[in-house]
């Protein structure tokens with residue numbers, strides 16, 4: 001363990017003060033805990049106007065030396081990853097730090113053998129199997145930039161990401177096992193690659209042993225590229241500011257953008273935040289139920305825990321298969337000490353009743369976490385009472401793909417608990433609330449736009465291939481601040497509660513989508529003239545998608561039209577982005593300048609039609625009456 005674990009709330013307050021008054025000293029001392037091949041010339045250099053953010057400039061390192069090699073001396077036989085399969089009766093896989101080191105080295109050599117080198121982009125489209133962890137870490141070891149793409153995305157979404165990253169390799173599997181279903185993956189990759197011209201190879205892991213087609217000279221079997229490779233591989237020397245990975249995420253405009261994280265700062269911050277938020281102790285077993293396709297899996301299944309020498313569980317399955325007790329059965333089986341999941345999972349399991357939780361012994365739990373979306377009071381209390389049995393702190397982790405690590409959260413049992421509040425910022429994080437004019441609100445007990453006023457080590461550096469987009473999206477709304485896109489409340493104690501997105505981003509079961517992204521997908525359907533998408537509150541998913549669509553001609557059969565639209569969205573993005581409600585309308589409420597008044601549509605979707613605000617600026621106010629009348 002590193003020597004930067006905070007032990008009391010008073011110590012947190014001291015550290016926080018130091019981190020703000022002297023960030024160079026604060027982060028410099030923390031960074032001393034890591035293995036650098038060459039130390040930095042300067043801890044931090046920055047300006048938000050370009051933006052230019054450089055941490056530990058001049059330092060040389062490889063992150064995998066810090067999460068594998070450094071543990072070999074004292075912790076070689078400690079469990080690094082415990083992989084729990086989708087089907088409970090299938091055998092779990094356990095990798096010690098030494099096993100993982102050799103597996104990663106072996107696959108690193110395999111990557112090199114097909115010409116992958118520092119700076120190349122590698123897309124990883126795999127289910128939650130151990131090979132996903134190995135592939136990610138092997139990329140980092142050889143200096144290739146990994147871009148993991150969640151295995152629920154469609155061929156079209158995959159192709160967009162591969163093309164944007166100009167990747168040369170896709171690592172995938174024949175298919176995957178998820179709940180009771182088998183889902184093909186390789187055929188999705190084949191379809192995507194028809195439109196991707198940068199790809200030279202794919203590596204395919206036989207996961208479900210299904211029949212697939214392999215294209216000669218392009219597609220390679222995992223076992224074939226591994227065959228004969230040495231299980232030792234020197235780590236590529238990286239600059240602190242070299243890219244470590246790209247992760248695509250949705251924003252309020254255009255196509256998903258490739259958020260870029262770099263080596264040094266991301267390493268320091270994910271380890272620091274993991275150990276402090278989860279108060280991990282050397283013998284503990286930690287489990288985060290996220291998918292490595294999202295940032296939570298990157299930072300808090302792989303990098304943060306492994307950099308800390310932790311035992312991290314990786315779970316292939318879903319919370320409700322074979323029944324709604326699956327999470328709790330795994331907690332009991334491995335005597336899990338720290339557990340992290342999403343509010344949507346908690347709400348879904350709540351719906352099945354307490355008997356599933358009560359069937360298992362959860363006494364090992366010390367800290368339980370929630371992440372990805374606002375947690376409502378009912379779910380918070382259920383989690384605290386039935387999972388934590390009233391004696392585990394609930395740490396509500398607020399952060400984003402762009403922030404790389406947890407920004408606002410309780411620290412284990414050190415911080416005061418307040419239901420539905422994320423709490424206080426971690427050391428080094430300076431959140432502010434801005435008003436409509438962009439002025440900092442100093443008072444407590446207020447709401448505002450959540451921004452951050454100074455850099456922290458794991459923040460995004462750019463959006464891949466388009467630095468201007470990064471500037472416009474995050475640094476241009478309010479001069480001198482990083483803009484999060486969230487609204488928040490700060491209460492009388494200075495604790496933060498995240499209200500939700502204030503931009504055109506919808507958070508469905510913790511997954512981010514831009515309204516424009518879904519509209520673009522729907523508009524690909526030949527029958528559609530135009531569409532407008534908004535989010536509305538959903539009891540389990542947090543938010544769900546409501547689409548208002550204008551069709552080419554009146555439909556004889558609305559059900560067929562709905563099915564056709566759903567197929568289009570599945571094809572363009574994936575099932576995870578399906579609208580729950582589709583309403584056919586003759587027109588959309590637009591201003592005279594042609595802008596869709598989403599505010600009105602949001603109200604209608606929320607079922608609140610009594611006060612639609614000022615509709616006098618609309619081109620055709622009558623259209624609103626029709627929409628209200630036929631609202632679902």
Ligand code: PRX
Pocket residue numbers: 249294295296370371372373374375396397398399400401402422484485486498499500501507510511512
């Ligand atoms: O709106 C916030 C919400 O999720 C957004 C970030 O999504 P993503 O980049 O996919 O990362 C999710 C995992 C970190 C934020 O802008 N969000 C995330 N965590 C919380 C949250 N909202 C409320 N409470 C949280 N703990």
